[in-house]
Amino acid sequence: MQRPKCFALFQDNEVPDAFSDLMATFMKAKHQFSAKHDGVRSLQRQMVDLSLQGIPSLLDQERPKAAPKAQVNTPGYYPQTALPVIEHPGMAAHLDLDTLFFAFYYQPSTYQQYLAAKELNRQSWRFHKKYLTWFQRYEEPSDITDDYEQGTYIYFDYEGAWCQRKKSEFRFEYQFLEDTELA
Numbered sequence: 001m002q003r004p005k006c007f008a009l010f011q012d013n014e015v016p017d018a019f020s021d022l023m024a025t026f027m028k029a030k031h032q033f034s035a036k037h038d039g040v041r042s043l044q045r046q047m048v049d050l051s052l053q054g055i056p057s058l059l060d061q062e063r064p065k066a067a068p069k070a071q072v073n074t075p076g077y078y079p080q081t082a083l084p085v086i087e088h089p090g091m092a093a094h095l096d097l098d099t100l101f102f103a104f105y106y107q108p109s110t111y112q113q114y115l116a117a118k119e120l121n122r123q124s125w126r127f128h129k130k131y132l133t134w135f136q137r138y139e140e141p142s143d144i145t146d147d148y149e150q151g152t153y154i155y156f157d158y159e160g161a162w163c164q165r166k167k168s169e170f171r172f173e174y175q176f177l178e179d180t181e182l183a
Contacts, residue, residue: 092119127178
């Protein structure tokens with residue numbers, strides 16, 4: 001009769017006769033218990049494996065690009081086309097910053113987005129291609145080199161609170177500056 005490894009009090013040949021009948025019962029209970037728990041462990045292992053299939057990848061961090069929505073039929077008394085004044089180049093100069101940011105972020109690939117970007121540039125906002133957000137100098141940079149400038153900037157938090165925030169000691173690398181001239 002084999003005894004459990006954890007039963008270190010007695011050697012195999014030293015198990016008292018009084019315990020020999022208990023040893024058989026103990027071994028049977030141990031086998032049933034471990035078989036039952038092996039099934040539970042197997043189930044737990046399967047559950048962990050299934051949960052790991054849904055683990056986020058690095059691509060899940062990227063914000064999905066807003067695509068223009070399909071046309072929807074609306075009642076005839078709703079405006080069916082944009083007012084011509086909306087597409088007038090001088091209109092953007094009369095809009096507040098929130099409206100310009102809304103047009104830029106939520107009307108992608110449209111003339112309104114272009115006009116909003118042009119007006120933001122005119123108001124000294126600069127677009128950061130890495131962070132996909134607009135920055136404006138808060139004060140003159142403390143450090144200016146050929147590759148970057150470092151200082152305090154205001155940036156527009158479009159993902160979080162839809163507000164302007166201040167970032168101290170920010171390094172704006174020129175390689176990430178959107179330098180396309182908006183004519």
